[in-house]
Amino acid sequence: MISILGAGAFGTALAVALAAKGPVTLWGRRIDWQGENPRLPGVALPDAITVTDDLNAALKAGTILLALPAQKLGAFLDDHAARLDGKCQVSTAKGIDLQRLTGPSTLIARACPRATVAVLTGPSFAADIARGLPTALTLACAEASAAEALQQRLSAPVLRLYRTTDVQGAELGGALKNVVAIAAGTVIGAGLGDSARAAIITRGFAEMTRLAAHLGARPETLTGLSGLGDLTLTCTSDQSRNFRFGAALGAGRPFDTATTVEGAATARALVRLAARDGLDLPIAAMVARLAEGEVSVEKAMDHLLRRPLKEE
Numbered sequence: 001m002i003s004i005l006g007a008g009a010f011g012t013a014l015a016v017a018l019a020a021k022g023p024v025t026l027w028g029r030r031i032d033w034q035g036e037n038p039r040l041p042g043v044a045l046p047d048a049i050t051v052t053d054d055l056n057a058a059l060k061a062g063t064i065l066l067a068l069p070a071q072k073l074g075a076f077l078d079d080h081a082a083r084l085d086g087k088c089q090v091s092t093a094k095g096i097d098l099q100r101l102t103g104p105s106t107l108i109a110r111a112c113p114r115a116t117v118a119v120l121t122g123p124s125f126a127a128d129i130a131r132g133l134p135t136a137l138t139l140a141c142a143e144a145s146a147a148e149a150l151q152q153r154l155s156a157p158v159l160r161l162y163r164t165t166d167v168q169g170a171e172l173g174g175a176l177k178n179v180v181a182i183a184a185g186t187v188i189g190a191g192l193g194d195s196a197r198a199a200i201i202t203r204g205f206a207e208m209t210r211l212a213a214h215l216g217a218r219p220e221t222l223t224g225l226s227g228l229g230d231l232t233l234t235c236t237s238d239q240s241r242n243f244r245f246g247a248a249l250g251a252g253r254p255f256d257t258a259t260t261v262e263g264a265a266t267a268r269a270l271v272r273l274a275a276r277d278g279l280d281l282p283i284a285a286m287v288a289r290l291a292e293g294e295v296s297v298e299k300a301m302d303h304l305l306r307r308p309l310k311e312e
């Protein structure tokens, strides 16, 4: 049995895709809707999905997908660690915890030392998955045999999973691309043009790979679906909330604060990580200051453009 914890857009979309293979339980802390999740409008839920706010019922499953926002995951795991430990837990969150400066897999491993820890990530909009459009993702688990079993269990007719044992690389790609997507959105929102966006994507990718290598990720993971693949999607599509948040910043427009924008808190986490480890992450630093309203778009761009000239 599979349970998905977190009945937001992504948890619901995964439930729809996996319901093609068998029963799925979708848990949310407050289910105040019926039939159609307002976070995923226009999507009817198949009968194979049981929607519940009963966590005990959801935790009867052996495989648990965690579809909570990255900044909420640590506290959730702390609260429910005793019941979650020993289970196979697959995180779909794309962010770095601001307080603990780690990704979801480390949060799970620390809270639940006996759990099998995996990450499901890669270029995928919830709405695309729920509409049955083809999507390819990365399933990462350090134990090769568990990775293979999960790849089989979580692949679905239009959900094609590739596997890796590089958990760190896979989850860093997903977290860091959100920061670059805010920067790319800012460039477009400010009317700086597609050439500038290509520059920020490329230099952002250089920053991603530098940091990922420092934290022990394999370079080839960053060039795969979970890194370059997701970076490309998120920096070029209006469907992305991170991109739209950046576009609003660039254009000086307000943005709905209830929207999940993982890159904003992750940029702040990266600033702290950079200070801790003596790293230079200029794009993340710029995004953190922009998102906090500490610097104008003009000043931020000027600061990036005036950095000392160097080899590529």
Ligand SMILES: NC(=O)c1ccc[n+]([C@@H]2O[C@H](COP(=O)([O-])OP(=O)(O)OC[C@H]3O[C@@H](n4cnc5c(N)ncnc54)[C@H](O)[C@@H]3O)[C@@H](O)[C@H]2O)c1
Pocket: 006, 007, 008, 009, 010, 011, 028, 029, 039, 067, 068, 069, 070, 072, 076, 092, 093, 094, 095, 124, 125, 126, 127, 259, 260, 262
């Ligand atoms: N939406 C996408 O297209 C997409 C795609 C891939 C990955 N993701 C990732 O999935 C994660 C979730 O994103 P989403 O799009 O589903 O967000 P969302 O804003 O649609 O939903 C988040 C859900 O988490 C719930 N939640 C928040 N705090 C909680 C807590 N403490 N306990 C229980 N539930 C809690 C909210 O009630 C909400 O239902 C993010 O890390 C995101 O980056 C999203």
Ligand SMILES: O=P(O)(O)OC[C@H](O)CO
Pocket: 094, 122, 123, 124, 125, 126, 178, 181, 230, 233, 234, 239, 240, 241, 242, 243, 260, 261, 262
């Ligand atoms: O809407 P975003 O910016 O959170 O992006 C959603 C997914 O991460 C895209 O792969």
